[in-house]
Amino acid sequence: MKNVPFKGIIAYPITPFDENEKVDIPLFKHLVERLITSGSHGIAPLGSTGVMPYLSDEEKEEVTEATLQQVKGRIPTLVGVSNLTTEKTIHHAQFAEKAGADAVMIIPMSYWKLTDDEIVTHYDAVARKISIPIMAYNNPATSGVDMSPTLLKRLLEIPNVTMIKESTGDIQRMHHLRRELGEEVAFYNGSNPLALAAFSAGARGWCTAAPNLIPELNISLYNAVEEGNLEKAKTIFYQQFDLLKFIVNKGLPRAVKSGLNILGEDGGNLRSPLKPLHEKETEELKNIIKTLVN
Numbered sequence: 001m002k003n004v005p006f007k008g009i010i011a012y013p014i015t016p017f018d019e020n021e022k023v024d025i026p027l028f029k030h031l032v033e034r035l036i037t038s039g040s041h042g043i044a045p046l047g048s049t050g051v052m053p054y055l056s057d058e059e060k061e062e063v064t065e066a067t068l069q070q071v072k073g074r075i076p077t078l079v080g081v082s083n084l085t086t087e088k089t090i091h092h093a094q095f096a097e098k099a100g101a102d103a104v105m106i107i108p109m110s111y112w113k114l115t116d117d118e119i120v121t122h123y124d125a126v127a128r129k130i131s132i133p134i135m136a137y138n139n140p141a142t143s144g145v146d147m148s149p150t151l152l153k154r155l156l157e158i159p160n161v162t163m164i165k166e167s168t169g170d171i172q173r174m175h176h177l178r179r180e181l182g183e184e185v186a187f188y189n190g191s192n193p194l195a196l197a198a199f200s201a202g203a204r205g206w207c208t209a210a211p212n213l214i215p216e217l218n219i220s221l222y223n224a225v226e227e228g229n230l231e232k233a234k235t236i237f238y239q240q241f242d243l244l245k246f247i248v249n250k251g252l253p254r255a256v257k258s259g260l261n262i263l264g265e266d267g268g269n270l271r272s273p274l275k276p277l278h279e280k281e282t283e284e285l286k287n288i289i290k291t292l293v294n
Contacts, residue, residue, distance in 0.1 A: 003133040003162040004186040005076040005102045007204050008041030009218050011211040012049035014256050015063060016268020023059050024268050029070045031212070034265070036074055038215035041205070041222075043071055044105065046080030048142055049209040049252040053109070054271050057088070061095055068100045076102040078135060078207075084109050086122050090129045097130045104130070105165065107137040108145045116151045120158075127160035134160045139167035139190060149176045156181065165190045165207055166198075174201040192244035196237040199225040209252045213259040214240055214292055243288050250281060262286050263293070 013035055016027045035043060045067045046052040046060060055063065064079050071077055079101040081092035093104045106126060108119045127134055136155045140146035146168065147155075155161045166173055167190030174194075177187050178201060188205045189198030195206050199222070211218050217240045224233035247255035253270060258277045260267035262285060270276065277285065 003160070004204070005133070006042045006078060006135075006163065006186075006188070008206075008222050009039075009211060009215075010042035010044050010078060010188065010205050010207045011035040011040035011215075012044050012047050012207065012209040012252070013067075014209070014212065014253055014260075014267065015045075015050040015052075015055065016257070016266075017271050019269060021269065021271045023055070023062060025062060025066050027266060027268050028063065029066050031260075031265075032067060032070045035211055035215070036071065038211060039219045040075065040211050040215065042076045042078055043067060044078040044080065044207055047105065047137075047207070048139070049256060050080065051253050051271060051274070052080050052082065054274075057092070060092060064092075064096050064099050064101070073100075078103050078105050080105045080107075080137075081126075082107045082109050082137070084111065086125050089122070090126050093126050093130045093134075097132050101132060103133045103135060103163070105135040105137050107139060107143045108147065109143055110145050114145055116148075116154070119145070119147065119151065120154050123155050123161055124158050127158045130160065132160070133162045134158075135163035135165050135188070136161055137165045137167070137190070139165075149173060149180055152177065153180060156185070162186060163188060163204075167191050169194060171197045171201060174198055174203060178202045192248050193241065195221060195244065196225075196233060199233070200230075208244075209247060209256050210240070210244060212256045213247075213263065213289065214243060217292065240292065243285075243292060246285060246288055250277060250285075255285065258282050258285055259289060262289050 079096040257267035
């Protein structure tokens with residue numbers, strides 16, 4: 001598949017902060033290394049889990065460089081480069097390419113509601129300025145923009161746009177994408193509770209923060225799907241379903257941070273206004289994790 005470097009479990013690292021709410025790069029590198037050594041098939045910094053919108057331009061560049069330094073080409077890297085303006089998105093995309101990223105991911109961030117034509121022009125402008133592939137990311141819950149299958153089909157006509165990440169939580173969208181765009185379309189699931197259904201619908205990979213906490217289960221699910229063993233895949237998926245639902249409902253950065261702490265890892269601090277889980281929520285997460293790692 002041309003210009004599609006990703007398949008399998010693409011892991012999102014959190015961006016940890018120190019007690020002064022500064023990005024903790026040494027801890028970030030450690031957390032990235034955990035994801036690599038636990039078997040993730042790709043690393044995707046600066047997404048929702050990595051609180052990308054909360055970071056300054058300089059911090060985004062720091063995180064990008066730290067990721068590439070730590071990965072050292074062992075697995076593919078997908079760097080989030082989204083910004084409100086096309087100019088800034090181009091800047092971050094070019095920076096990621098120069099740093100050595102295998103691809104970039106772009107979500108159409110918006111204050112004013114963007115038209116389809118504005119979105120297409122935005123992606124096209126970025127694509128013309130870089131040579132690495134682009135993953136178009138559809139997540140209306142965070143961006144406020146819902147890209148229809150018709151619009152996504154238009155985006156795929158841009159040469160560099162070779163992948164789609166669908167996070168609406170609507171499995172029918174995935175079936176529609178496969179029907180409309182054919183067997184060769186590279187689409188990825190970004191909705192944790194739909195992991196099994198998305199693979200069944202033909203998703204090439206699963207972009208998820210869950211490998212920070214349960215990498216073995218995530219990878220085992222993918223392997224079972226690849227083997228064509230649906231019953232095994234179902235069993236593995238239902239094992240992790242409660243955790244997947246919890247981390248989404250409670251917010252990925254705070255839930256993953258708490259989960260790392262429960263596992264005995266340093267999850268760092270959050271950047272305001274984000275706050276840690278409440279004691280009752282932490283206890284609930286602890287009980288869920290206990291059933292999975294013991």
